[in-house]
Amino acid sequence: MDSNDLTRSIEKSMKPYRGKFPTFTQLPTDGRAREEILQDMRAFYKLEESKWKDGYVSGTVYNGDQDHIDFLNEVYAINSQSNPMHFDTWPSSVKFEAEIVSMTANMLGAASTEDEISGTVSSGGTESILLAMKTYREWGRVEKWITKPEMIVPTTAHAAFDKASQFFNIKAVRVPVGKDFRADVEATRAAITKNTVVIVGSAPPFPHGIIDPIEELSELAREHNIGFHTDACLGGFVLPWAEKLGYKVPPFDFRLPGVTSMSADTHKYGYAAKGTSVVLYRGSNLRRHQYYMITDWPGGLYLSPTLAGSRPGALSAACWAAMISIGEKGYLEATRRILQTADLIKKAINDIPELYVFGDPLFNVAFSAHDLDIYAISDQMEKRGWGLNGLQHPPGIHLCLTLRHTQPGLSEHFIVDLQDSVKWVQQHPNQAGSLGPVYGMASNIALGGAVKDILRDILDIAYSA
Ligand SMILES: *Cc1c(COP(=O)(O)O)cnc(C)c1O
Numbered sequence: 001m002d003s004n005d006l007t008r009s010i011e012k013s014m015k016p017y018r019g020k021f022p023t024f025t026q027l028p029t030d031g032r033a034r035e036e037i038l039q040d041m042r043a044f045y046k047l048e049e050s051k052w053k054d055g056y057v058s059g060t061v062y063n064g065d066q067d068h069i070d071f072l073n074e075v076y077a078i079n080s081q082s083n084p085m086h087f088d089t090w091p092s093s094v095k096f097e098a099e100i101v102s103m104t105a106n107m108l109g110a111a112s113t114e115d116e117i118s119g120t121v122s123s124g125g126t127e128s129i130l131l132a133m134k135t136y137r138e139w140g141r142v143e144k145w146i147t148k149p150e151m152i153v154p155t156t157a158h159a160a161f162d163k164a165s166q167f168f169n170i171k172a173v174r175v176p177v178g179k180d181f182r183a184d185v186e187a188t189r190a191a192i193t194k195n196t197v198v199i200v201g202s203a204p205p206f207p208h209g210i211i212d213p214i215e216e217l218s219e220l221a222r223e224h225n226i227g228f229h230t231d232a233c234l235g236g237f238v239l240p241w242a243e244k245l246g247y248k249v250p251p252f253d254f255r256l257p258g259v260t261s262m263s264a265d266t267h268k269y270g271y272a273a274k275g276t277s278v279v280l281y282r283g284s285n286l287r288r289h290q291y292y293m294i295t296d297w298p299g300g301l302y303l304s305p306t307l308a309g310s311r312p313g314a315l316s317a318a319c320w321a322a323m324i325s326i327g328e329k330g331y332l333e334a335t336r337r338i339l340q341t342a343d344l345i346k347k348a349i350n351d352i353p354e355l356y357v358f359g360d361p362l363f364n365v366a367f368s369a370h371d372l373d374i375y376a377i378s379d380q381m382e383k384r385g386w387g388l389n390g391l392q393h394p395p396g397i398h399l400c401l402t403l404r405h406t407q408p409g410l411s412e413h414f415i416v417d418l419q420d421s422v423k424w425v426q427q428h429p430n431q432a433g434s435l436g437p438v439y440g441m442a443s444n445i446a447l448g449g450a451v452k453d454i455l456r457d458i459l460d461i462a463y464s465a
Helices: 003-014 034-053 066-079 091-107 125-144 159-168 185-191 214-223 239-244 313-351 374-383 410-427 451-462
Strands: 117-122 150-154 171-175 196-202 227-232 261-264 277-282 292-294 302-304 355-357 364-369 389-391 396-400
Touching: 003 451, 066 313, 091 117, 091 277, 091 313, 117 125, 125 159, 125 196, 125 227, 125 261, 125 277, 150 159, 150 185, 159 171, 171 185, 185 214, 196 214, 214 227, 239 313, 313 355, 313 364, 313 410, 364 374, 374 396, 374 410
Parallel strands: 150 171, 150 196, 196 227, 227 261
Antiparallel strands: 117 277, 261 277, 292 302, 355 364, 364 396, 389 396
16 A cells, blocks of 8 residues: 555545535635534434444443443533633533532542542543643752653553653653553563652553552552553543452552552543543642743633643533542443443453463453454454454553443454454465554544654644534
């Protein structure tokens, strides 16, 4: 495949509506009829709904029950004009956000420590991580006179940490993970310098789902008076309930004295609508390093807690409503269903002789093949409608289980398709799988030229009308 073919194939999958629906490259002179707009919206919805609703994708939609969606939509509609930046106009938004933070903190060990746990609501896991890393940079500068800050990050930690390193000019020191896919404690110890402001661990990391040794890593940080961030974007709303259900969950939250901050995504297993997450800190001092203020702007005194200025109060309202409508019992039951399904799928994958699961993850199951091309298997799964995540270093594929996968018959269907895909690949040994798994895309993309150029092309295509 040359790069033109590649561009064409990306365009084909990203722009299926060209020629089938009206395209607007400039504003229509007369506004379009609302009913026509709604008709097209409903058509898009219909075309796109089955893929996520029927449980064919990894992660992505974590709840998706129709009555839950309807309820969140109603909450959104009531609050669609609200903006927590204008806290005098919408004190309700301020209340929702304070309580989201408090409920999340208490779920993650705040009740078991003397320290106050503070935090803010953000727009997603990436923003929570960006904010935490920016906070440690400021903390290091103000309190430790560190002008060349460094963060120590396991290779499996989310790409958002690398983004933070680039955005905020913090040197990211990458430490390898061991054969068990957990962050290497000794390599981390060796990587600490006088410029280290924070050590990172994930509970669990996205790729293989194996929780890092948070206890050892956070103690290491504490010994050196360095911050420690647990990225529980994925696990924050699962692990506390998994523990209550009797699953083996290593300590990862504020019950560990060395953990000084955490990220937990309400818009994943918190079952809120997309667009919210929580970042938490031990004490109230660290959070102050996150805030932004300017006192001499002609527009007046200005303050904001996070990256955005104006913020969608309706999303915080929907998040708050999701949390209190589900409650402890609801989260416990959801987790029970997801983990039971994960157990079933893990066992079934390991029962296919050609395949093996990487380690023993709780709910995001990554696996590979002994002597077959795992990307070819992934391509076959895609042909059967499945959107799995491709992994690299080492090659693998990944199914992040959500409530969508607990629908009756779904795990059995997944396994049958997986067995068929393995058989197909065995019978077609010369059909190489496409290479280059792209996060967030179902397909693996064959890589011809410089990989970063192709990734840039993908974003350029996305923004072409
Ligand atoms: C999803 C995820 C993130 C980032 O979250 P976004 O909401 O996509 O920005 C960070 N860390 C882990 C482990 C995740 O799974």
